[in-house]
Amino acid sequence: MIALAVKPSPDEIRRWLEDVPDPEVPAVSIVDLGIVRDIEWRGDTLVVGVTPTYSGCPATAVISIDIVEALRRRGVERVRIETRLSPPWTTAWISDAGREKLRAYGIAPPVEGAPCAGALKPTAPVACPQCGSLRTEEVSRFGSTPCKATWRCADCLEPFDYFKSF
Amino acid sequence: MTTSPSQNLRFEFALRMGDNALILAQRLGAWCGHAPILEEDIAMANVALDLLGQTKLWLAYAAELEGEGRTADDLAFLRDGRAFRNALLVEQANGDYADTLMRQFLFDAWHLPMLEALQSSSDPRVAEIAQKSVKEAAYHLDRSTDLVIRLGDGSEESRAKMQRALDDLWAFAGELTTPDATDKALAEAGVAPDLADIARRWSAHAEQALADATLTPPKDAAVRKGGKAGLHSEGFGFLLAEMQHLQRAHPGAAW
Numbered sequence: 021m022i023a024l025a026v027k028p029s030p031d032e033i034r035r036w037l038e039d040v041p042d043p044e045v046p047a048v049s050i051v052d053l054g055i056v057r058d059i060e061w062r063g064d065t066l067v068v069g070v071t072p073t074y075s076g077c078p079a080t081a082v083i084s085i086d087i088v089e090a091l092r093r094r095g096v097e098r099v100r101i102e103t104r105l106s107p108p109w110t111t112a113w114i115s116d117a118g119r120e121k122l123r124a125y126g127i128a129p130p131v132e133g134a135p136c137a138g139a140l141k142p143t144a145p146v147a148c149p150q151c152g153s154l155r156t157e158e159v160s161r162f163g164s165t166p167c168k169a170t171w172r173c174a175d176c177l178e179p180f181d182y183f184k185s186f
Numbered sequence: 187m188t189t190s191p192s193q194n195l196r197f198e199f200a201l202r203m204g205d206n207a208l209i210l211a212q213r214l215g216a217w218c219g220h221a222p223i224l225e226e227d228i229a230m231a232n233v234a235l236d237l238l239g240q241t242k243l244w245l246a247y248a249a250e251l252e253g254e255g256r257t258a259d260d261l262a263f264l265r266d267g268r269a270f271r272n273a274l275l276v277e278q279a280n281g282d283y284a285d286t287l288m289r290q291f292l293f294d295a296w297h298l299p300m301l302e303a304l305q306s307s308s309d310p311r312v313a314e315i316a317q318k319s320v321k322e323a324a325y326h327l328d329r330s331t332d333l334v335i336r337l338g339d340g341s342e343e344s345r346a347k348m349q350r351a352l353d354d355l356w357a358f359a360g361e362l363t364t365p366d367a368t369d370k371a372l373a374e375a376g377v378a379p380d381l382a383d384i385a386r387r388w389s390a391h392a393e394q395a396l397a398d399a400t401l402t403p404p405k406d407a408a409v410r411k412g413g414k415a416g417l418h419s420e421g422f423g424f425l426l427a428e429m430q431h432l433q434r435a436h437p438g439a440a441w
Contacts, residue, residue: 075318076239105243106314108321160225161329162232170225186321 024095030059033066033091040090043082044165045183047125050083054113057104065098066091071109073186074166111167111186122183123149128156128171130185146182148173158182196309196377197251198271198368201261202414203315204244205272206362208262210293211237212429213280222283229329233290236322243315263433267418267426274413275358277422281351284337284344288351291334292359292392294327299387300362300379308376331395338399345400352401360409363388368414 028036037059038051050056050070058069068087072080084101091099111130114122119129128149131142145154153175160170168181214234221227245258256264276293280286301323304316337344363385365373372378396403412418432439 072239072318074236074239074322075243076235076237078235105318108318160228161325162225162229164228166232166235170228184325186325 027061027066028094028096030061033059033068033096036090036094037068037087040083040086043079043086044077045122045125045127045167047121047127048114048118050087052115052118052121054115054118055083055109062100065100066096067100067102069102069104071104073109077166079165109186111183114183126150126180127168128180128182130183132185142182142185146171148176148178149180150178151176156180192375193251193253195368195371195375196312197248199312199372199378200244200248200251201271202273202368204241204248204258204261205270206276206293206297207237207244208241209270209272209425210276210290211235211241212425213276213278214286214290216280217286226283230286233326233329236319236326240315240319240322243318247311247315259433263430267422268416270413270416270418270422270426272413272418273358273361274410274419275355275361277413277419277425278355278358279421281354282347284347284351285354287330287333287337288348288355290326291330291395292355293362294323294330295392295395296359296362296384296388298323298327299384299391303379303384307378312377327391331391334395334401335399338396338401348399349401352396353404356404357407357410359388359392361411361413364409364411366414 034051034056037056038049040050042048042050042053045053053073055071055073056068057071058067060067068091070080070083070087087101088099112132114130122129126149128146131144131146146156147154148156151173153173155174156171157174158169159172159179162168163170163181167183167186169184170179171182172179211234214230214237217230218227218234221230241262242258245261249256249258249261275289278285278289298320301316301320305313305320307313307316334348338348339345340348363381365381369378369381373380393403
């Protein structure tokens with residue numbers, strides 16, 4: 021355990037959290053996903069505000085543990101994770117770097133329309149993450165995790181996950 | 187600890203919302219590994235997961251309002267049947283896939299407008315939970331509406347199954363949109379919307395979708411209700427036995 025002489029700044033801590041992968045989509049970090057909402061010192065305790073992606077996402081508990089462990093390794097001993105429900109998470113908060121990492125990993129990043137209730141279908145074509153073709157179609161509205169749907173490409177014939185615009 | 191009337195009212199409301207989500211999630215979870223096609227197996231498990239997540243938010247709030255030191259888990263796993271406040275619709279047996287789908291459609295068509303209205307609740311916590319849940323409910327309704335239309339306006343067999351499911355379940359849907367004294371007090375306090383507004387939106391969506399599906403709702407069916415007051419159907423005890431068995435047999439067991 022490293023003893024910290026000075027409290028690291030929230031910006032520095034945010035950079036550290038860029039190394040914490042999402043447990044279910046490890047290609048992207050929790051910072052890329054936009055679920056780390058705020059970081060602040062309250063006395064000697066570091067408070068990290070985290071928002072769930074989907075309300076039932078089973079990764080939420082693991083993410084809290086991963087944050088605490090990552091910060092302990094950096095010498096921050098007193099960490100409190102607080103859940104932020106409002107404003108609710110939207111895929112519009114996924115960073116550009118995160119979108120590129122998703123694509124490189126084989127997951128089509130969300131196509132942002134108006135990310136609100138009733139407008140969950142992509143408003144623009146979803147590009148195949150393998151070959152880039154726009155001739156793609158939805159196979160199933162759900163997929164391997166709550167945040168994804170199952171699609172396939174009519175050109176390269178590969179099935180792929182689409183990270184739903186939400 | 188004594189609670190104010192307003193706190194009791196909101197406790198009751200959080201239970202109603204949470205129990206609807208919990209019991210439907212429990213029913214849907216039983217399909218895992220048994221659905222007619224893989225995509226629907228995944229869909230039902232995911233819908234169940236969303237509802238279970240929402241359950242945690244509602245029941246955690248209920249537990250706080252009650253102020254007796256109980257947790258969301260205590261409320262889910264250690265309450266007896268008469269203390270559950272879900273509508274009868276969500277506890278109806280899975281039956282076949284048509285029954286499960288029709289139950290989901292009738293519920294989703296209520297859930298979405300309800301959550302949309304709750305986003306502007308006078309209770310900030312209720313508003314926050316609704317804002318979190320509403321996008322999930324929109325996706326659920328999108329799916330169940332699409333499937334009801336495809337299977338209703340489908341083959342002779344699929345249409346017959348969907349019509350039978352509608353005939354069996356229609357009478358249970360009204361409980362969600364028929365206000366009792368608690369609903370009226372909640373609407374007066376601005377915590378929840380006037381259910382008459384939700385009923386109008388529910389009817390508008392359901393009637394259009396069912397017409398597109400070439401299905402006909404039964405005429406003059408009496409509303410079957412009781413769940414909101416804790417009076418449940420026969421199968422409910424079996425559902426609770428399965429859902430609560432582990433915590434009852436091994437109190438405090440954890441992963």
